[in-house]
Amino acid sequence: MAIELKKVTKVVGIDTHIHETSIKLEEGHFNILLGTTLSGKTTLLRLMAGLEQPTSGEIWFKGENVTGIPVQKRKVAMVYQQFINYPNFTVYDNIASPLKVVRRSRREIDKRVHQVAELLQITPMLKRMPNELSGGQQQRTALARALIKGSDLVLLDEPLANLDYKLREEFREELPKLFQDSGATIVYATTEPAEALLLSGYTATLHEGSVTQYGPTSSVYRTPKDLLSARVFSDPPINTAAISKRGDSFHYNETVSWKARGRYATLPDGPYTIGFRPHYITLKPNNTASISVKGEVVVTEISGSESVIHMRVGKDTWVSLSHGIHPLKRGDTVELFLQADHCFYFDENEQLI
Amino acid sequence: MIDKTTNQRAWFLVLPVVVLVAFNALIPLMTVVNYSVQETFGNNVFFFEGVRWFEQILHSERFHASLLRQLTFTGIILLIEVPLGVAIALTMPKKGPWVSVCLVLMALPLLIPWNVVGAMWNIFALPDIGLLGQMINGMGFDYNFTQQPLAAWFTTILMDVWHWTSLVVLLAYAGLSSIPDAYYQAARIDGASAWSVFRYIQLPKMKRVLTIAILLRFMDSFMIYTEPFVLTGGGPGNTTTFLSIDLVKIALGQFDLGPAAAMSLIYFLIILVLSWIFYTLMMRNEEQ
Numbered sequence: 156m157a158i159e160l161k162k163v164t165k166v167v168g169i170d171t172h173i174h175e176t177s178i179k180l181e182e183g184h185f186n187i188l189l190g191t192t193l194s195g196k197t198t199l200l201r202l203m204a205g206l207e208q209p210t211s212g213e214i215w216f217k218g219e220n221v222t223g224i225p226v227q228k229r230k231v232a233m234v235y236q237q238f239i240n241y242p243n244f245t246v247y248d249n250i251a252s253p254l255k256v257v258r259r260s261r262r263e264i265d266k267r268v269h270q271v272a273e274l275l276q277i278t279p280m281l282k283r284m285p286n287e288l289s290g291g292q293q294q295r296t297a298l299a300r301a302l303i304k305g306s307d308l309v310l311l312d313e314p315l316a317n318l319d320y321k322l323r324e325e326f327r328e329e330l331p332k333l334f335q336d337s338g339a340t341i342v343y344a345t346t347e348p349a350e351a352l353l354l355s356g357y358t359a360t361l362h363e364g365s366v367t368q369y370g371p372t373s374s375v376y377r378t379p380k381d382l383l384s385a386r387v388f389s390d391p392p393i394n395t396a397a398i399s400k401r402g403d404s405f406h407y408n409e410t411v412s413w414k415a416r417g418r419y420a421t422l423p424d425g426p427y428t429i430g431f432r433p434h435y436i437t438l439k440p441n442n443t444a445s446i447s448v449k450g451e452v453v454v455t456e457i458s459g460s461e462s463v464i465h466m467r468v469g470k471d472t473w474v475s476l477s478h479g480i481h482p483l484k485r486g487d488t489v490e491l492f493l494q495a496d497h498c499f500y501f502d503e504n505e506q507l508i
Numbered sequence: 509m510i511d512k513t514t515n516q517r518a519w520f521l522v523l524p525v526v527v528l529v530a531f532n533a534l535i536p537l538m539t540v541v542n543y544s545v546q547e548t549f550g551n552n553v554f555f556f557e558g559v560r561w562f563e564q565i566l567h568s569e570r571f572h573a574s575l576l577r578q579l580t581f582t583g584i585i586l587l588i589e590v591p592l593g594v595a596i597a598l599t600m601p602k603k604g605p606w607v608s609v610c611l612v613l614m615a616l617p618l619l620i621p622w623n624v625v626g627a628m629w630n631i632f633a634l635p636d637i638g639l640l641g642q643m644i645n646g647m648g649f650d651y652n653f654t655q656q657p658l659a660a661w662f663t664t665i666l667m668d669v670w671h672w673t674s675l676v677v678l679l680a681y682a683g684l685s686s687i688p689d690a691y692y693q694a695a696r697i698d699g700a701s702a703w704s705v706f707r708y709i710q711l712p713k714m715k716r717v718l719t720i721a722i723l724l725r726f727m728d729s730f731m732i733y734t735e736p737f738v739l740t741g742g743g744p745g746n747t748t749t750f751l752s753i754d755l756v757k758i759a760l761g762q763f764d765l766g767p768a769a770a771m772s773l774i775y776f777l778i779i780l781v782l783s784w785i786f787y788t789l790m791m792r793n794e795e796q
Binding site for chain 1: 688700
């Protein structure tokens, strides 16, 4: 086990930043902390780094209790959203700085700096100052500094948030490869569900200071434990509807009903909630299990080859992601097809059934 | 070739600025230039003298002495105020209710008119009735700034430090608050000492504002007049007669308009050249 939080809480003044959290991150893998701003991602990272001490609970690192050990005595590296480099050091000296602090020989430093610079493709910039570099190159320098340290724990706090779209894509592909051979445990905080899916590895979904679910990224995405985790891990947001079960079918708004199949057939009668991602409710029926629902268009956003349609169905507002360009106007009535077998069914406590 | 329509009326748009600059800078400056190359015996009768006044001033021991005094004074107050200002800025709270309290307290000396500062310190430092004067004498030192050159210098410098360190503090504080917290975290993760954080993060990040602070303090202290004039009147003897006090003595005391005008221009050029040198030196590293 690389890093484990045991019943950790963090309270600052009257604000609880982290509710009691226990989580054991996978060693040597990419671990993603996914959540909106203020969901506690950064606080968790800072707790793991030792930049902050938990109000209660313990932090274990490699089978050792490291709670209370100051950050400089732990072997951690951190990369931030802002591009943090020493402003009056050259790129070379910036990358070399972690090794200089621990007084390695000059020849070793030189060798390692060139290796890491090669890996990050910044060898031609070694003699420049950070403020002469582009944002992407500055972040590469910061990443090189984290990498050269050979830390067992690397914390990345939304490292791509300040980069433009193209660079983000480039980095997303490159990052997992970069740290693959280091054997380090990576913790990567992000607000973007799509980023988590692309980086794969393991994901922890965060909501208002609590970890709602943790597991392999694809399984967290495919089987969210509860409605909250599903909400955190969905962009555009997941659609929800309050339904009820009577006999062998589910009813929505008294106008729509469908048969309960498989394991849902045996559920007792009563109220439930369903959640479904926007691409499972479309303008064209996708399979035989499609349920037809009528809605009123609120707004349509058209991107390249897809249409995002926001519409009102009863008192709910849903989002549909349909292929093709559908220039629908506000107030239009549309018929939508919901794929019942791609719905998540939640009980009264919003737990997945 | 593209046909360019020229419209000479555009000059009218610049006219207000030209008039303004002419009246507040060019015309007064040219008057001084005018005086600096002529001799007058009153009745608006002028004789052309060429560079005689300039030669006279540049060879005058009195000017050399004032200039030396001025350079010493400016050097001392820069050496005290800049490090002290940075040190105070570093100890000021970064957030919380005390920030505004500290800022207001710091800004207070800057809000007091210069002649009031002089008068205040004059009374404050009087050896017989002043709080400071009494205190220093009470500690066993013989202190009387109206008679001892050293005491006069000490009081003048203390007054200037009291009056102007705040400016450096405020500028340095602004520079410090613009450093994102992530820098400090990164430094902690690297295991950097407090000195390294200051040397490699805070100082480089404060460089621009400190350059401005040093320039402002240099120019202001080089032109200092009101405060020492009220405090010591340039005395005892001539020991605190700085350039501008000397200049006023020549121009209005002795009514030597020609030499005074020449001295003004030399004085002006010294400030201009020194400021330029300062600025270029401090900005040169930035570009490297």
